[in-house]
Amino acid sequence: MNGVHDMGGMHGFGKVVAEQDEPVFHADWEGRVLALMRAVLYTRAWNIDVFRDSQEQLPAPVYLTVSYYHRWLLGITRSALERGLVEQDELDAGRTLRPARPVERTMTPAEAGNAFIRGPFARTPQGDARFKPGDRVRTVNIHPAGHTRLPRYARDKEGVIAAIRGCHVFPDSKAAGKGDDPQWLYSVVFSGRELWGRQADPTLELSIEAFEPYLESV
Amino acid sequence: MSDHDHEHEHDHDRDHSHLCDVQLRVRALETILTEKGYIDPAVLDQIVEHFETKVGPHVGARVVAHAWTDTKFKAALLEDATRAINESGLFDQIGDHLVVVENRPGEHNMVVCTLCSCYPWDVLGLPPVWYKSAPYRSRVVMDPRGVLAEFGVTLPEETKIRVWDSTAETRFLVLPQRPAGTEGWPEERLAELVTRDSMIGTRLAEQPGARP
Numbered sequence: 001m002n003g004v005h006d007m008g009g010m011h012g013f014g015k016v017v018a019e020q021d022e023p024v025f026h027a028d029w030e031g032r033v034l035a036l037m038r039a040v041l042y043t044r045a046w047n048i049d050v051f052r053d054s055q056e057q058l059p060a061p062v063y064l065t066v067s068y069y070h071r072w073l074l075g076i077t078r079s080a081l082e083r084g085l086v087e088q089d090e091l092d093a094g095r096t097l098r099p100a101r102p103v104e105r106t107m108t109p110a111e112a113g114n115a116f117i118r119g120p121f122a123r124t125p126q127g128d129a130r131f132k133p134g135d136r137v138r139t140v141n142i143h144p145a146g147h148t149r150l151p152r153y154a155r156d157k158e159g160v161i162a163a164i165r166g167c168h169v170f171p172d173s174k175a176a177g178k179g180d181d182p183q184w185l186y187s188v189v190f191s192g193r194e195l196w197g198r199q200a201d202p203t204l205e206l207s208i209e210a211f212e213p214y215l216e217s218v
Numbered sequence: 219m220s221d222h223d224h225e226h227e228h229d230h231d232r233d234h235s236h237l238c239d240v241q242l243r244v245r246a247l248e249t250i251l252t253e254k255g256y257i258d259p260a261v262l263d264q265i266v267e268h269f270e271t272k273v274g275p276h277v278g279a280r281v282v283a284h285a286w287t288d289t290k291f292k293a294a295l296l297e298d299a300t301r302a303i304n305e306s307g308l309f310d311q312i313g314d315h316l317v318v319v320e321n322r323p324g325e326h327n328m329v330v331c332t333l334c335s336c337y338p339w340d341v342l343g344l345p346p347v348w349y350k351s352a353p354y355r356s357r358v359v360m361d362p363r364g365v366l367a368e369f370g371v372t373l374p375e376e377t378k379i380r381v382w383d384s385t386a387e388t389r390f391l392v393l394p395q396r397p398a399g400t401e402g403w404p405e406e407r408l409a410e411l412v413t414r415d416s417m418i419g420t421r422l423a424e425q426p427g428a429r430p
Contacts, residue, residue, distance in 0.1 A: 008332035008359040008383065013352035016368045018415075022346050024270045029244040034344070035265035036248060039257040052334055068335070068350050070240055077247060086250050094246040100254035107257070112264040116272075117313030117340055121387040149385045151332050153359065165315070165388050185386050196360055203378045206359055209386035 001145050002152060004060040009153040009196070030069040037076055043103035046079045049175035053147035054078045123182035125167040129212070131186060135161045136218040139188070139210065147175035150214045158218060159190040162207055170211055184212040274343035275414035277309065278391055281341060282417065283408035284308065285318075286396045296320060299391065303341075312340035314389040317382075321395045321419075325378045328365075328419030329390040330358045336384035338391050342414060349418065359383060369420045392416065394423040 007013070025031040041048060054075035055063065063071065080086045083101075090097045131137060141156035142148065149171050165185040173181035192204030251257045281303060285292040294302035299316040303309050316338055319327040331337065332355045337345040348354050358365045362379045366372070373379070382390045394416040400408060403426075415421035 006333055007352055007356040008330075010352075010356040013356045016348050016351065016353045016357070016365055016420075018346065018348045018369070024274075024344055025266075027241070029241045031266040031270065032244050032248060032262060034269065035262035036244075036251070036257065038265050039261050040251065043256055045256070055334070064352065068347065073240065073244060073247070077243070080247070080251070085254070085256060086247065090250050091243070091246050094242075094249060096250050096253040100256065103256055106255060107261050109258060109260045109264060112261045112268075116265070116268045117311065119313065121315065149333060151383065151385060153332075154383075165386070168387060171386075185388070187388075201361070201363060201379065203376065204362060204381065205378065206381040206383065208383045209388050211386070 001056055001147065002143055003056045004063050005056045006152050008151045025069075033069045033072050033076070037072055039107055040076060040080070040085075042107045043105060045083050045085055045103050047174055049147060049169075049171040050079055050177075051075055052171070053175040056147060121168045122166045123169055123180055125184065126182055129164055129167075129184040131161045131164075131184075131212070131215065131217075133161050133163060137161060137186075137188060137210075137215040138218050139214050140216060142214075144172070146172070148172050150210065151208065153195055154188075154190065154208050154210075157190055157194050159188040159194065159207075161186050162189045163187040165209065168211070170213070172211070172213070186210050186212070186215070188215065269339075269344055272310075273340060275412075275417065276409070277343070278338070278341040278414070278417045279409040279412035280405070281309065281318075281391070282393055282412045282423075283405040285393055286408055287405055292393075295393070310340075314338050314340045315387055316341065316389050316391060318391050318393050319380070319382060320393040321422075323395070324374075324376065325380060326373055326419065327380045327382065327390075327392045328358055328362055329382050329384065329392060330355060331384040332356075332359055333385060336387075336389065338389035340389075341391055342417060346414070366420065369415065371421055392419040397423050397425050399426050 037051065055071050058074055081088060085101065136158065138158045139150060139155050142150065163186065165187065167182045168185045170181040170183040173179060187207045188210045189205055189207045192200035192206065195206060252259055285295050291302060291306060295318050299318040300312060300314065304311050321327055335345055335350040337349060354365065359381055362381055384390060394412065397411055411424045411426065413421060413424060416423045
């Protein structure tokens with residue numbers, strides 16, 4: 001979706017301010033939210049693409065003003081409600097009011113190591129890769145209301161295939177509940193000039209990781 | 219202080235005032251998910267501990283230092299970083315589909331995720347706040363030299379800037395240039411020069427003797 005999360009090339013957010021000696025978490029609850037996310041995704045009640053989409057669907061002013069892990073909490077809560085893992089009256093009461101729905105699996109302390117590193121996103125291809133390194137391509141001009149990983153600044157732009165990354169889960173499909181729909185993934189390089197016009201830094205080259213449906217032959 | 223800084227602090231304070239409320243919401247959600255058997259608090263403890271104590275930039279720094287001293291490993295790392303790291307036997311196994319990109323004289327790499335906060339957790343730990351923030355995500359793709367200046371870095375005008383936007387599940391780690399004057403150094407000492415920011419590309423590796 002054309003949301004405020006898609007920030008590449010926007011003006012008005014000010015300087016980058018790095019915090020000295022930044023802690024991993026700024027409060028205990030931040031760590032709990034991060035761990036909750038990992039443990040809940042392990043149940044397969046939803047997935048990383050739905051998780052990202054749930055944050056993108058937040059009202060724009062909320063997305064921009066709450067802190068990072070607060071935004072995660074809002075996203076997790078939204079998905080938990082949508083999938084019936086919790087109900088609003090339970091959240092209000094702070095305790096369980098009705099029985100649990102079944103989930104595929106839950107993580108035990110013995111399996112916690114599985115939460116530390118992520119499983120592969122590579123999948124068996126549905127066909128041959130359409131492009132090869134060196135091919136010139138143009139990104140599609142799309143404006144879906146749902147989740148996509150093609151940023152606005154890189155739509156309808158001409159670039160070159162720099163690498164094939166394999167065949168991966170297609171987030172646009174996965175977030176919409178339509179399955180993995182594996183697609184070839186490429187690094188596509190653009191000149192700064194192609195993206196930003198005459199004012200571009202002449203030494204800039206930028207790549208995105210683009211799924212095959214985002215690309216057309218030139 | 220500019221107007222923007224005021225606004226930033228104001229927003230920060232406003233969120234801060236919600237902190238107690240947020241804490242309660244987190245507790246309520248964790249309690250219900252635990253009571254229903256979806257999660258185990260002991261697992262959450264382990265996950266938090268992992269990210270607070272086990273992974274962090276020290277992992278990536280060891281990978282970089284090893285690449286600086288072992289040309290075969292460096293070649294393997296640039297070819298397929300996940301495989302090179304996992305087959306070296308020197309590091310904990312990683313799950314990220316990792317791509318290592320090399321800074322060279324005349325070419326400087328920078329990594330961003332404009333759409334969210336994708337970052338190579340397995341080798342750098344969790345990202346700093348600035349990496350996830352709107353200023354960095356919005357600007358580095360368009361004005362990388364302006365961003366570098368805010369980190370105190372000025373590169374020669376002719377140096378090519380190569381920005382990698384992490385828009386899929388591939389993760390990027392910058393292999394910074396080895397500082398001059400470090401010939402013969404052991405890996406442990408080299409690793410101390412490799413900062414987190416140098417592996418994101420917003421700074422260079424530290425010069426020997428730059429820190430007291």
